[in-house]
Amino acid sequence: MPKQTDSTSATGMSGRRRQAARNDAVILEAARDVFLEDPKAPIAAVADRAGVGISALYRRYAGKEDLLRRLCHDGLRRFIAEAEAAAAEPDGWTALSRFLQRVVEADVHSLTVHLAGTFTPTDEMRQDAQRSGTLTAALIDRAHADGRLRPDAVVQDIGLILEGCAAVRVPDAGRTRELRRRYLALLLDGLASDGDPPLPGPAPQAGELSRRWRP
Incomplete structure (x- = not known):
């Protein structure tokens, strides 16, 4: 199996970062919509609207207050x-x-x-x-x-x-x-x-x- 080059590794990391950025954008857009409708909505409602698991959301934000601050x-x-x-x-x-x-x-x-x-x-x-x-x-x-x-x-x-x-x-x-x-x-x-x-x-x-x- 060919050894992965540094450039391939860098490209892979860049791809993962791009995907993470896209996921974050989806979460923030969903959070904006959810909290405009109901500021008291739970953070789980944001995950549902974004179509991501709650664990994926918590990997980016420690909790609802952290998301609101962002x-x-x-x-x-x-x-x-x-x-x-x-x-x-x-x-x-x-x-x-x-x-x-x-x-x-x-x-x-x-x-x-x-x-x-x-x-x-x-x-x-x-x-x-x-x-x-x-x-x-x-x-x-x-x-x-x-x-x-x-x-x-x-x-x-x-x-x-x-x-x-x-x-x-x-x-x-x-x-x-x-x-x-x-x-x-x-x-x-x-x-x-x-x-x-x-x-x-x-x-x-x-x-x-x-x-x-x-x-």
């Missing part, structure tokens, strides 16, 4: 990536608008809203959350500097706007995307500076929003 952290990383991409836009208002459109299109906030307080965040997640806030604040500052964003809009408003878009959901996924685009367009029109009277009530404060995410 889902939400992936969403947070996507948020950061979109904010970084928007920062390259030369126009401040365009940067903010396109950032919001891309985040809504990616449906980043649906799971965040559903799973708030159901897991303990890691230090890395806290650091990424701080970075996401810093990046969003920079986009707000640029839009203010351009004179296109109404002066009483604050960075905390952005999180609530995104949560509001995520709350728009109907059984048909395509129709959900259409309605979210429509809703966001209305909200962007409200954010634009056009001499409207001041917004009612005080702006949301960081402290009152962060309390909702504590388990």
